[in-house]
Amino acid sequence: MNDLTIIQASQGLCAYVLANVSAASDRGIVIGHDHRHNSEKWAMITAAVFMAQNMKVHLLAGQVHTPMVPFSLKRLRAACGVMITASHNQKDDNGYKVYWENGVQIIEPHDKGIARTIEANLEPGSYDISAISTSSLCTDVTQKMREDYLQYVKALSCQDSESQKAEIRVVNTSMHGVSHAILTKVFESLGFPAYIPVKEQEAPNPDFPTVNFPNPEEKGALDLAMKLGDEVGVSYVLAQDPDADRFAAAEKQRDGKWTPFTGDQLGTLFAAAVLEQYKSSGKPLSKLAMVASTVSSKMIAAMAASEGFRFVDCLTGFKYIGNTALTLVSDGYEVPFGYEEAIGFMFGDEVRDKDGVAATIVFMDLINSLHAQGKTASSYLQELYQRYGYFQTSNSYFICTEAPTINKIFARLRNFGGRNTTGNPDYPKEIAGLSIIQIRDLTVGYDSSNPPTYKPTLPLSSGHMIQFKAESPAKDEEIFLTLRTSGTEPKIKYYLEGRGHDASKVSGLLARVVAELGDSWLQADSNGLGRP
Known part of the structure; x- marks a missing residue:
């Protein structure tokens, strides 16, 4: 630029x-x-x-x-x-x-x-x-809009007197970005104890001197926050990315180690919090809808099936999440929450985009309420797994700088069995001992679950994007796998999630899927693919 x-x-x-x-x-x-x-x-x-x-x-x-x-x-x-x-x-x-x-x-x-x-x-x-x-x-319009925005964020909080008494203190980092000024005002207006800022990262600095990459998801990005958390004795560290539209959090466990929440775990916690608030309003659950990107966790879909609200997935990016929410509103639904696994979260109807400041306040609201009940965010997440099923993600990527190689890899996936002689795709039939039961290819426009046209309901992707759903013979374990190219980086990304009843079994299953994905499906070694 x-x-x-x-x-x-x-x-x-x-x-x-x-x-x-x-x-x-x-x-x-x-x-x-x-x-x-x-x-x-x-x-x-x-x-x-x-x-x-x-x-x-x-x-x-x-x-x-x-x-x-x-x-x-x-x-x-x-x-x-x-x-x-x-x-x-x-x-x-x-x-x-x-x-x-x-x-x-x-x-x-x-x-x-x-x-x-x-x-x-x-x-x-x-x-x-x-x-x-x-x-x-x-x-x-800055002053007026800031005042109005402050009222909007305050309205997202549903604090009661008991949770207000919890007074949880947290460490927060602005990641050398712009969130500190607005967030301090929001905390003060809601009566939250002032958070403890990471001083080295508090002031906006476009050179980001303390981090290799100013993304809270990146390894090491929260190190200073967690170090400060140890020093001051708090149980949570929070973060916004530099322009404060994303949110991250980590919780200190009983063994003294910090565990960052994944975007999907935060999405699950937020969805559950929004659901409970909606239930308390007395409104019919049939009019509630939530949205997530198609590469995000399927746990909210399981939650929706169990509780009776509507869940809709869409292409990756808040331009799709926001517009999907508006379409649902025009159909008569309320859409108080949407998210994508890349730590982006949307709340209420005032901002149809991800908002790290709003997410910070909703998370504070949640942990204060949980603390009053003798719970933590991690323990509550385990309760949700018990209620709706255990879900675990394993997302990463392979590096490929040659577009012809990427095209060759995806062409092979569309003719994996070598029987695509009439133009009909011939995708893999199994992975890691699981049978593939659904395939959605958003590049060529194919969805095996939508006969007789087999046309996907989602819009087509500008790059390669294929999704697979597979299940075990006993149907007690499932995996959801999305392979897509990046529009900005030389990567073949994969988004993998497993569902089951036993956490260790799901973890082992995901490891086997990743191994077969790299060795057999993508032929990483012979195609010269790099691994992070």
Whole structure:
């Protein structure tokens, strides 16, 4: 990214919005930025481009966390939104995130339409960012939106007097990002004890000096937080990624070791908390729906089948999760929760995107309530396993820098038995002693569970993506396996989950599946695939 690409992207986006959104000029655009190198300058250039076309700009001045853009867009009924951020990418990266008028990241047909309009508006104009602050077209909405956002997050908390008395203290790290300023205000407004910040990571710093990669999921990213947790004697450490749209947590076990929760484990805890709150409202469970990406855990699906609410999966990414939620709302459902396994969580109806600050508050709410009952997040998770079945994930990837090799691997999977002579796919029939009972290929458009058309209900993927479901002969164990290519990295990713009644058996099963996946299905050695 550079000034030119920002100008070209903004010129194309502005032209497309003016042509496709009613009253776009008056409704305007919401623009925010984080602390990355050049983020503020590129936000100002974006504002200048839109103002040059007589379009109002609602400016979130200073550094804000990403969810503030879709939140403000909805509150202000703006025509679109732009957030300048690279989320948890490495320090040299930056990005241009676009939200449509519905408050959700853009999907088809708008993404392709915007791309075409950018191509048609590549000649850069001349823009003066010094005139932004004095222009009648630009309004600084930061203070009002922060106040409104604070009320929204407070409404997510369902603290009662007993759980308030728990007063659990936690360590929190902002990962050199922007969450500290807003999170301290939220904690104070809710009456939570002030969290103990990791001082070395508290202030926004675009160079991320204490971590190799500013992603709370990465190995070592929570080391400083856990070290501080040991020093001050707390049981939980929490984290947001640099633009604070993701959330991570770890719990100290009885043996003194820290155990980070996976994104799927947090998703399960959050879903259970949302379900209990919904039950207490007295509303019919038949009108409750939850959403997760198709590579996330199937445990919420099991929960939904047991409890009587609706669960829907969708393609990976909150642009799909948010839009799926809106479709369910239009069908008469309430959708108070959605998530993806990459520690992204959506709460309520004000932000149809992942929100690390909201997730932090809901998690605090949960552990305070559990503490009042003599429980922990880990012990509660074990209760949920007993109730709905034991689920364990094993997600990772193989490294491949050659596109032809990747294409060859997936072509072989679609003709694994060598009988694909008429154009009909011939996928593997078993793995690790389990029979494959369902296959969904979102590249070629095939779903074995949907006869007679065999067309998948999910939209097709732009890259390779095949999903397998397999079960044991006794049908007491299942695995769910997704293989997909990455759009940004030279990887073949796999998302693997096992379900059973015995944790050790499920763990052993997953190890056998991973071994056969690499050795037989992907032929990792002969294809020169790297392993992390």
